[in-house]
Amino acid sequence: MSPVADSLSRPLRNLRLSVTDRCNLRCSYCMPEEHYVWLPKPNVLSFEEIVRVVDAFVALGVDEVRLTGGEPLLRSDLPVLVGMLAERRVLRDLAMTTNGVLLREHAAALRAAGLQRLTVSLDTLVPATFRRLARRDDLPRVLDGLEAARAAGFTELKIDTVVIAGENDDELAALLDFARGIGAELRFIEYMDVGGATQWTPQRVVSRASMLERLRASHGPIREIPRTDSAPAERFELRDGTRFGIIASVTKPFCATCDRSRLTADGMWFTCLYATHGTDLRELLRAGAGDDALRDCIRDGWRGRRDRGAEVRAGL
Ligand code: SAM
Ligand code: SF4
Numbered sequence: 001m002s003p004v005a006d007s008l009s010r011p012l013r014n015l016r017l018s019v020t021d022r023c024n025l026r027c028s029y030c031m032p033e034e035h036y037v038w039l040p041k042p043n044v045l046s047f048e049e050i051v052r053v054v055d056a057f058v059a060l061g062v063d064e065v066r067l068t069g070g071e072p073l074l075r076s077d078l079p080v081l082v083g084m085l086a087e088r089r090v091l092r093d094l095a096m097t098t099n100g101v102l103l104r105e106h107a108a109a110l111r112a113a114g115l116q117r118l119t120v121s122l123d124t125l126v127p128a129t130f131r132r133l134a135r136r137d138d139l140p141r142v143l144d145g146l147e148a149a150r151a152a153g154f155t156e157l158k159i160d161t162v163v164i165a166g167e168n169d170d171e172l173a174a175l176l177d178f179a180r181g182i183g184a185e186l187r188f189i190e191y192m193d194v195g196g197a198t199q200w201t202p203q204r205v206v207s208r209a210s211m212l213e214r215l216r217a218s219h220g221p222i223r224e225i226p227r228t229d230s231a232p233a234e235r236f237e238l239r240d241g242t243r244f245g246i247i248a249s250v251t252k253p254f255c256a257t258c259d260r261s262r263l264t265a266d267g268m269w270f271t272c273l274y275a276t277h278g279t280d281l282r283e284l285l286r287a288g289a290g291d292d293a294l295r296d297c298i299r300d301g302w303r304g305r306r307d308r309g310a311e312v313r314a315g316l
């Protein structure tokens with residue numbers, strides 16, 4: 001079926017599914033303060049509720065689901081949810097983004113349950129920088145988790161690196177070499193002013209152009225790979241065939257083709273990263289709404305969508 005389109009003709013295709021708000025790291029660009037009030041357990045959607053919502057999205061055109069958080073591996077029995085989602089054959093892509101700390105324990109079970117692709121966030125290879133950025137001493141566990149993921153059969157591994165001026169922007173070349181060494185594709189992400197990024201300033205953003213300039217200096221000529229889809233990452237290739245991506249959310253936003261929305265662990269649906277208002281799908285579910293009503297609510301929400309958060313911020 002053809003996906004429902006929003007008011008700017010963008011299809012609904014991609015759902016970011018947050019399975020928990022909790023995290024075992026405290027990355028300063030995401031969760032800056034030490035004390036958090038986590039969601040009370042009864043407020044978090046059960047697996048059955050999540051699957052009902054996903055089915056409604058799938059009926060409207062979503063064929064890519066990415067599990068995220070907080071840290072998704074903190075959700076108990078996550079492979080059970082993965083198995084329930086993997087049964088939905090129309091889901092072309094079932095992926096997860098994790099900080100990797102608990103991957104050693106869970107990689108094999110996730111793979112066996114049907115998770116197709118894995119992205120691990122890794123901003124630095126320097127233990128002291130990791131400690132400063134993530135406020136925990138877990139770099140060895142993340143590196144070990146990456147190894148476990150490969151051993152479990154995740155061959156399409158990706159590594160996501162948020163680049164922050166003065167923090168890890170001297171490591172672009174080293175991170176690229178590291179990713180190449182383990183057969184993963186690295187994606188550099190421009191630092192965004194979202195969520196808990198309370199220390200964000202424009203000066204701390206390392207632009208796509210600046211990243212490319214630095215990588216040309218370290219690795220020689222870079223070829224841009226022509227786009228074939230609406231994915232946010234632009235992809236590039238080094239002379240030796242190594243591929244990497246850049247997600248230029250700040251300096252080159254991709255709102256014009258944005259087909260993604262986000263469901264929080266407590267069932268709020270947001271149609272843009274920068275959205276301040278969402279739709280409470282949990283309330284609808286728990287009030288006894290049928291599948292039709294759930295679908296209608298999502299369809300209406302998407303049809304009315306006009307979000308262009310990053311473009312608006314960039315003054316485009
Ligand atoms: N905890 C998991 C992780 O870190 O991979 C999944 C959730 S995390 C919010 C998803 C991704 O968002 C991570 O790759 C993280 O680096 C990225 N992220 C968080 N805050 C960001 C910011 N201010 N700018 C750019 N990317 C950010
Ligand atoms: Fe946790 Fe991921 Fe945010 Fe870091 S980026 S604090 S690992 S949710």
Ligand code: SF4
Binds near residue numbers: 273
């Ligand atoms: Fe999509 Fe909003 Fe990000 Fe633009 S800012 S790409 S509309 S999520």
